[in-house]
Amino acid sequence: METIDFLQSIYEASPAFIQNAGVSLYGLKIYWREHGSKFHRLLSEFESHLKWSESELQAYQEEHLQRLIEHCYANVPYYRELMQSNKLTPSDFRRVSDISKLPLLTRQMVLENGEKLVAQNARSRDRIVGHTSGTTGSPLRLIWDRHVCLLKTVVDWRQKRLAGINPGDRIAFFLGRQVAPLSQTKPPFWRHNWVMNHLFCSSFHLSPENMKFYFEKLTRFQPRALEGYPSTMSVLAGYLNQRNETFPLHAVFTSSETLQESQRISIEKAFACKVFDFYGMAERVVFAIECEQHTGKHINSDFGLVEISGSAGNVSRANQLGRIIATGLHNFSMPLIRYETSDVTSMEKSPCRCGRSMPLMSGITTKDEDIVVTPDGRYVSSSILNAVTHHLINVAESQIVQEDRNRVVMHVVPRETYSAVDTKFILESLQKVLGAEVIVSVEMVDSIPRSANGKFRWVISKVPLGF
Numbered sequence: 001m002e003t004i005d006f007l008q009s010i011y012e013a014s015p016a017f018i019q020n021a022g023v024s025l026y027g028l029k030i031y032w033r034e035h036g037s038k039f040h041r042l043l044s045e046f047e048s049h050l051k052w053s054e055s056e057l058q059a060y061q062e063e064h065l066q067r068l069i070e071h072c073y074a075n076v077p078y079y080r081e082l083m084q085s086n087k088l089t090p091s092d093f094r095r096v097s098d099i100s101k102l103p104l105l106t107r108q109m110v111l112e113n114g115e116k117l118v119a120q121n122a123r124s125r126d127r128i129v130g131h132t133s134g135t136t137g138s139p140l141r142l143i144w145d146r147h148v149c150l151l152k153t154v155v156d157w158r159q160k161r162l163a164g165i166n167p168g169d170r171i172a173f174f175l176g177r178q179v180a181p182l183s184q185t186k187p188p189f190w191r192h193n194w195v196m197n198h199l200f201c202s203s204f205h206l207s208p209e210n211m212k213f214y215f216e217k218l219t220r221f222q223p224r225a226l227e228g229y230p231s232t233m234s235v236l237a238g239y240l241n242q243r244n245e246t247f248p249l250h251a252v253f254t255s256s257e258t259l260q261e262s263q264r265i266s267i268e269k270a271f272a273c274k275v276f277d278f279y280g281m282a283e284r285v286v287f288a289i290e291c292e293q294h295t296g297k298h299i300n301s302d303f304g305l306v307e308i309s310g311s312a313g314n315v316s317r318a319n320q321l322g323r324i325i326a327t328g329l330h331n332f333s334m335p336l337i338r339y340e341t342s343d344v345t346s347m348e349k350s351p352c353r354c355g356r357s358m359p360l361m362s363g364i365t366t367k368d369e370d371i372v373v374t375p376d377g378r379y380v381s382s383s384i385l386n387a388v389t390h391h392l393i394n395v396a397e398s399q400i401v402q403e404d405r406n407r408v409v410m411h412v413v414p415r416e417t418y419s420a421v422d423t424k425f426i427l428e429s430l431q432k433v434l435g436a437e438v439i440v441s442v443e444m445v446d447s448i449p450r451s452a453n454g455k456f457r458w459v460i461s462k463v464p465l466g467f
């Protein structure tokens with residue numbers, strides 16, 4: 001078991017050079033654990049799955065699902081009771097579609113049944129205890145096999161290698177962890193992991209005054225790739241684009257927020273490379289990545305199974321929006337079967353041009369809070385809203401808030417060039433998409449607050465989706 005919070009408090013109280021050493025030592029530990037011979041064997045094994053046909057992939061899923069269900073029946077009280085009360089035995093689960101014989105598992109059910117979901121034969125030295133960030137509800141205590149944590153690293157590197165980035169390449173990360181204290185006003189706003197060649201940069205100190213320090217550091221570090229939230233990458237890209245400068249890289253990886261098309265265009269221009277947006281969860285039940293075709297996200301269905309729920313709770317047809325229901329195939333310490341996420345997407349109708357069998361989810365993968373519901377019941381995704389507003393060059397940052405079905409406010413951080421013409425354009429554009437019944441307004445603000453983990457939410461809707 002790991003006591004990450006305790007280590008974090010020691011880290012925060014140390015000077016920068018100790019923190020660099022600490023980050024590198026921790027990196028060494030991760031390197032031994034996650035980049036040893038086992039990692040390389042698993043990486044080449046999982047890379048070979050990319051060449052599999054649909055039936056080969058299905059055979060793998062069935063084998064692993066059966067193994068998981070047998071384990072749950074024998075060792076996990078929650079599932080044993082559930083299957084017994086539904087008169088099911090492991091022999092009822094032969095095909096992947098048989099999984100629908102079990103009900104959905106909500107976050108609330110995991111909160112209430114936490115202990116009963118833990119396998120009775122789980123050995124403490126083989127597992128890692130952690131928590132989800134709990135931005136929308138109470139934090140969830142999770143237990144992972146060390147093996148599933150390693151596999152998560154494997155599928156992550158499988159994506160990076162598709163983008164031409166290899167272990168050992170220099171990567172600068174802008175993530176949610178505070179690497180420098182908030183009270184710090186002078187650089188360094190970054191820490192080194194010399195073992196892995198990674199630079200961890202603070203996402204919390206990005207400001208017009210500090211931007212030059214970040215780029216001086218990045219110029220010295222010479223990364224091949226950046227990774228971070230779309231909003232953070234956009235801030236860096238916006239700084240370059242405003243100056244008509246580029247900082248050429250090999251790839252930019254984004255995740256954890258909805259990547260707007262306008263953000264992708266801006267990032268690709270500034271860094272003269274492609275953006276690879278990916279989707280994962282702390283629960284380690286699902287992982288989906290963009291290939292070099294960028295036509296959607298391939299579900300890594302050798303890592304976890306994905307269903308899309310329709311309004312009736314059934315698996316939906318192509319192009320139909322629904323919640324992502326995920327089943328992790330590899331975590332035996334605390335298996336989550338048919339885990340209902342709050343993320344909404346749809347399946348792509350046609351297969352990817354790359355020819356790989358792993359199914360494609362639509363590029364629009366958004367938290368359900370990020371969809372505006374109109375009085376006539378239409379779902380307006382953040383991508384649709386963004387298509388309307390992404391020409392607004394006089395807006396530094398914005399955020400759309402839906403208080404109730406009839407009221408939508410756009411918060412705007414104006415640039416110096418902003419004028420009443422922009423406000424008029426925003427109001428007319430939003431009205432056109434949302435309909436005449438919605439009262440739209442624009443409010444000027446100095447800044448848009450980030451959530452506790454540094455994430456930026458462009459659309460916040462307080463209206464439930466109703467499915």
Ligand SMILES: [Zn+2]
Nearest residue numbers: 291293352354
């Ligand atoms: Zn593809």
